[in-house]
Amino acid sequence: MTRARAIVLWCAVCVLAACATTPVQPWQKRQLAQRAMRFDGGNALEADFATQVATSREAARGGDGVGGGGCGCN
Amino acid sequence: MAKRSWILLLAAALAAPALALDKGDALPPLVLPTADGTPLDLASLRGQVVLVDFWASWCGPCRESFPWFAEMHDKLAARGLRIVAISLDEERKDADRFLAMHPAPFTVLFDAEAISGPLFALPAMPSSYLVGRDGIVRARHAGFRAKDRDALAAEIEAALVEPTP
Numbered sequence: 001m002t003r004a005r006a007i008v009l010w011c012a013v014c015v016l017a018a019c020a021t022t023p024v025q026p027w028q029k030r031q032l033a034q035r036a037m038r039f040d041g042g043n044a045l046e047a048d049f050a051t052q053v054a055t056s057r058e059a060a061r062g063g064d065g066v067g068g069g070g071c072g073c074n
Numbered sequence: 075m076a077k078r079s080w081i082l083l084l085a086a087a088l089a090a091p092a093l094a095l096d097k098g099d100a101l102p103p104l105v106l107p108t109a110d111g112t113p114l115d116l117a118s119l120r121g122q123v124v125l126v127d128f129w130a131s132w133c134g135p136c137r138e139s140f141p142w143f144a145e146m147h148d149k150l151a152a153r154g155l156r157i158v159a160i161s162l163d164e165e166r167k168d169a170d171r172f173l174a175m176h177p178a179p180f181t182v183l184f185d186a187e188a189i190s191g192p193l194f195a196l197p198a199m200p201s202s203y204l205v206g207r208d209g210i211v212r213a214r215h216a217g218f219r220a221k222d223r224d225a226l227a228a229e230i231e232a233a234l235v236e237p238t239p
Contacts, residue, residue: 028191
């Protein structure tokens with residue numbers, strides 16, 4: 001490996017490291033744990049209704065679940 | 075040169091975050107205020123079996139854990155079990171509201187600055203650490219699930235019957 005290539009590689013590693021975000025720590029999830037932060041806003045009725053509308057509009061009734069018999073192979 | 079470069083690269087790639095406190099480690103030094111502001115040093119609890127629990131008012135499973143901790147406290151405090159629940163709430167009033175709803179007959183400490191978070195490298199909320207009379211962590215539990223209760227109770231019992239060092 002030439003010196004130039006080694007430098008390029010090192011730069012690449014440093015740039016990749018810069019991509020890493022600092023993960024939110026478990027004790028910092030006060031805001032994330034709120035009901036409003038869920039996709040369905042924490043309202044089960046509304047979520048069911050939205051699913052019903054979406055699947056019928058998409059002609060995909062039952063298409064919101066996972067196919068197969070729970071073997072994890074589908 | 076080439077070989078050394080690769081080793082360095084590998085080391086950079088594998089650089090892991092600080093290792094979490096686990097079974098067999100000594101309880102780190104930690105001094106936190108109780109409800110009335112009196113500081114409590116965890117090191118001063120040496121000689122008792124200590125269950126250190128980290129919780130927050132916004133944490134769902136914490137709500138389920140408190141009644142069980144209260145029950146364990148009532149049952150085993152006399153035999154040397156000391157439950158220390160450390161609140162990681164930023165706002166004291168949130169913690170107080172939680173405590174009003176979920177009474178805690180055991181020790182509660184307040185860590186608004188979350189200094190214990192990185193110190194223990196908490197894997198989840200809640201996290202609990204069972205510490206033996208010698209100050210060494212006997213078990214660590216991430217989260218609180220109903221099915222874990224029996225295992226935790228057994229670990230507490232095992233720590234209680236250990237001879238005092």
